[in-house]
Amino acid sequence: MKISYNWLKEFIDTDKTPQEISIILTGTGLEVESLEKVQSIPGGLEGLVIGFVKECVQHPNADRLRITKVDVGGPEDLQIVCGAANVAAGQKVVVATVGTTVYPTAGEPFKISKSKIRGEVSEGMICAEDEIGLGTDHAGIMELEADAVVGSLAKDYFKLNDDYMYEIGLTPNRADAASHLGTARDVAAFLKIAITKPDVSAFKVDNNNRPIEVVVENEQAALRFSGVTISGVEVKESPQWLKERLAVIGIRSINNIVDVTNYVLHELGQPLHAFDADEIKGNKILAKNYPEGTIFKTLDDVERKLSEHDLMIGNAEEPMSIAGVFGGIHSGIKASTNTIFIESAYFNPVSIRKTAKRHGLKTDASFRFERGTDPDMTVFALKRAALLMQQVAGGDVSSEIVDLYPAPVAPFAFDVTYKNIDRLIGKVIPHAEIKGIIEALDIKVVNETEDGLSLQVPPYRVDVTREVDIVEEILRIYGYNNIEIPTQIRASLNNSQRPEKDTVQNQLSDLLTANGFNEILSNSLTKSAYSDNLETAVKILNPLSSDLDVMRQTMLYSGLEAIAYNQNRRAADLKFYEFGKVYSVKDDKYSEVQRFSIFITGANAPEQWNQKPKPVSFYNLKAIVDGILQRLNITDYVVDDATCKKMAFGLQYMLHGKQLVKFGSVAAIALKKADMDKEVFYADFNFDLVLSAVRKNKIVYEEVSKFPAVRRDLSMLIDKSVSFGQLKQIAQKTERKLLKEVSVFDVYEGDKLPAGKKSYALSFVIQDIEKTLTDKTIDAIMQKLIYNLGKEAGAEIRK
Template sequence: MKISYNWLTQFIHTDKNPEEISEILTGTGLEVESLEKVQTIPGGLDGLIIGHVRECWQHPNADRLRVTKVDVGSGEDLQVVCGAPNVAAGQKVVVATVGTTVYPLEGEPFKITKSKIRGEVSEGMICAEDEIGLGKSHEGIMVLSADAVTGAPAKEYFNIKDDFLFEIGLTPNRADAASHLGVARDLAAFLRTSVSLPDVSAFNVGSNDLIIPVEVRNEKACIRYSSLSVSGVEVKDSPEWLKEKLQVIGLRPVNNVVDITNYVLHELGQPLHAFDADVISGGKVIVTNCPEGTPFVTLDGTERKLSAEDLMICSASEPMCIAGVFGGINSGVKADTKNVFLESACFNPVSVRKSSKRHGLKTDASFRFERGTDPDITVYALKRAAILIKEVAGGEISSEINDIYPSPVPSFKVSVTYKNVDRLIGESIAKETVKEIVRALGITVISENADGLELEVPAYKVDVSREVDVIEEILRIYGYNNIAIPCQVRASMNYAVKPDREAVQNQIADMLSSNGFFEILSNSLTSSTYTEVPEKAVQILNPLSSDLDTMRQSLLYSGLEAIAYNQNRKNADLRLYEFGRRYEKTESGFSENQRLAIFITGMKHTAQWNHLSEPSSFYNLKAAVDAVIKRLNIPGLTEEAFESAHFASARQYRKGAKPLVYFGAVSKSVLKKLDIEKDVFYADFDWDLLLKAIKKNKITYKEVSRFPSVKRDLSLLLDKDVSFYQLKQLALRTEKNLIREVSVFDVYEGDKLPAGKKSYAVSFLLQDEEKTLTDKQIDSVMNKLILIFGKELGAEIRK
């Protein structure tokens, strides 16, 4: 939310500068995320001076130029060459002195330098209004009134003030602060001063020539509806002061009537809507619900199907506006509008929130209505807007205010005890201070006794309805920083569960990051189009959008979205990992499971002059998976093939009957969904199961053997369906004592082998920890392996 410093000071008189106000607001819970200086006119007229033209004569070398002597209050006149036809002695003018940067309406800014123009020295520039951003005219220089003070800064003469923009991170519970008035109230409470509201005493009804009756049929959704008519308006561009107010806070001016409704919204926090009164068919407004599926075209030109739950502002024959959310394409104020029907209402927050979510529409009005607006300000805001419309668009107020308020919203009655104030704040606060703060917040003290206060909280403070809420309000204004930090901290000893989840996660994260992986963090909300098992999907009741309507069942698609995003920006060689949760429905409710996902795509490394790069492969992923398993020291895993629609080919490790991790190449059909052309290799760890496996596994130290190891190789001819994992497990079972490692260093398949066969070149590392191995022992082991490979795997030894 953007708040203008100059606008804020119209509500509250203070000598605090913007930086000080920023600290105060942040301290009271309205966190100022940024403070930016804003110039209402580019350059702020800095360096421009009011000058007095003492002399003016024809330039000796140019028919269209004049040479002038200008007094700028420095004690020495400046000689300025000027090309304007209207320059003359005796005038008060605006002068840009040497060194000043001028910001014209069109073209780039330029700096004034001392120069010679057709042989005559020029020490500045006498300015036209378009040359300094004050207007569009370029017919001649600006000639000021005779009482302009020579030597005075031009910004003072034109009353140009720099503004400061507060960017406030408004929390959802602070609906009361969603305006300049709301922020001013907090600031005034802290400074113990008053807020000055704009005067609406000039409001008067000129006639009753344009009475538009209103009927509210859904009083639950429409709490209060206030309206009036203004006739004879002239829709045109807004005056500069109004444009500047809106532009400073980032709004684009539309026309004078619409701009006033936006101005009052950001001034008072009360959304308004202006209808073209002449297009309200039947001359009547009905606040009701339309039948399910009713077509309605909104201001953005989109046709929407209405829900029967959408509250609509209708004419006698058709819907005109989604209440509190968005107007219809035909009902708004247009260039030829002459008569305006002005609405100021208070709608049920739940109703507006559901309609806003249902249609995917977020507006300044819905932002405020769905958090709760002040039901007591509708009439005041209506008067304020009507007066301003008359001021900027003419016309007259042509109906009395029609205020429909069948069930007034009561103020909150809250009891507060001093004992609970001190207990929750953690420090004793003087009773007089508590009462002072309460009154400064606009809360009425109904009665009091030695123990506490009976309070009446105004309806606009929608989040202050309990004692604890009032105490929070007191603490905000008293100041969090004023609460002393105790010298002692009392805490009980707490023994962490072994293994420590965070410590283990950090170990693996450090290891992966050290090996060139980057950690990503994705949203747990994803699109329902990515759902793997629809009947187990956890749907969001009020999704932010159709792309975020389901809790993810896998980390696969969020990682692929990150890959697609990077590849579209020429960053295709990626190694990523993510710790996150997946969510599913179960028979007993819902479940969530912690996962670790690893992604590899693109080239293994960047090509250099002395070596070529090569694409990443399944084995790069397997190396990363094995590194995680090895780092956590989890033995006894079973490897086998894994089939899934998400994988072109994959393997999995099991711990007993449970899959610990599955990994492989993502299928082309999945990659095509996200327009990813390069291969992606993906691993998904069950992190919760990993932690349980660590807990059951004791890490022991074994002394390094002082006896040498021996390496022997075999070349084996095998059936194609025999995996290296089978061969390795068979070798380790056959010789448990001496074989330390089994690895494959060559695989061959081709026309030189019999059909259906492949060749493995396998290396065996043997070692005895008690003595040096003899040739006889080694040969015995190798012969035993050859026999068992032949018997169980049908292997033949290749010579």
């Protein structure tokens, strides 16, 4: 949000410098992100002086040029060649001297240099108003009044004042400060001075020749609607003061009527809309909703399909503007407009926010309506705008003020105690000073006792609804820097479980990042189309859009969206991981579970000159999953090779009867929902369960054995239904002490084997940490392995 220093001073009488005001604003919670000097006219007319044309003769070599002698207050007159048809001796003019940079209204700045024009020396330029940024007229040079002082600065003659612009990082809760009035209120409270509002006492109704009927059909969305008609206005360019005031805060001048509505919006924080009264068919304005799909063309010449939930301002036949958001192309102010109707309303913030999001529109008006404007400001702002329009455009107020306010918004009423104020601030502030700060912030004290105050907070302070909010208001005006740091700090010590969640998360992040993975962060809000069971989905009551209407129930689709985004930008080989929560509800009980997900797709390694790229496979993902569990020393899980939900094929590891991780290839139906067709491998960890398992780990250190390990291999014929995991479990159960490792190094399936059979070659690593193994011991272990594998898995040893 942009605030003008000079404009701010119209509300408060202070000699504080712009830099001092900047410190005050930041201290009161309106953080000044930047402060810059602004010239109302680019260049500030620097180097331009008032001159007197003493002579003007025809250029000997050009019919349209004149040679002038100009007195600019220097020791010698300047010879200037001028092409303006209206230049003549005896004029007071604006002169750009040699070395001056001029900033035209249109085009790039340029520097004046001494030159020859058609053979005659020219030592400057006599200026037209568009050549120095004062306007758009290029019919001829500017002719100044006779009282202009020769040699004086042009910036003094035109009374240009430098201004300063504050860029304030306005937080969403401070809608009350989204104007110069709101910002001035904080400064005045801090400085303990009065605030001066614009005087609207001169407002009067001149006649009642153009009354316009107003009907509010949707009173839930249009809580208050005020309006007035002004006839006989002249739409033209705004006066210089108005254009300069808006230019400082980055608002482009359009015409005097529209400029006044923008001026009042940034002055008082109340959005206004001016309609061409001749376009109000049936002489009637309605605040209503139109049928779903109604076509409406906005000011930007874009046709939009309305929702049945969009509040519109219409006439007796058609909509004219999207209420609080954007005007229509036909009912706006035109050069021919003679009569206008000014709308000043208080709209439901939720309704405006949804409409603005739905149509992808963000305007100065919607910005304020979404956060909550002042329902008590509509009529005051209307009078202020009417007086300004009469000042800059003429006309008469030709109707009584319409003010429909069926259900006034009540102030927030509650009590505060001095005891709680002192406790939360940590310092005893005099009661009189507390009361003074509260009243300076436009909060009404309705009752005072020895213990505290009964307050009524105006409805525009949507962020002050509780006692603790008042304490914050007092503290920010009193000054955080004025609260002394105590010499004694009391704190409670909490014994958190080890290792902490962040420690485990960082271990996994380091491991995966070192193996070429990138971390992604996704929004917990997603679309309900991704949900397999909407009954258990946590739905958003006021969704920003249809794509963000539920809390995610799985990490799958956020990862698929990230992959699709990258693949659409020619990044095909991807390795992602993400930490996040998933949400569900059952029997009105809400649940959130911490998950950890992994995604791989594309090639397993970049293409090389000496090898072709190989696509990632299920086994690449399994190696990653196993590596993670090995890194965390989680070994007591059970392998379940049942097909996982949402997986084309996959595995799941169970830990104490709960699913620790499921992983595999993403099913085609899920890929289709994310508009993808390339294979993706996905692993989904229950991170809460992972964390619980890690915390139960006991670290045991043992000496590295000095006795050698022995490897023995077995080739066996087994049923195709038997998995390596089953064989490994049988082997580990057979020899728990000396068997250190079991792995498969060859698998064969083919027509040379009996039907339904496959061949596995397993290696067994055996070691005794206390002595060297003998052949007798090794043979005994192998015989037990052969027997149990045959008995429990039907394995036939191949000789």
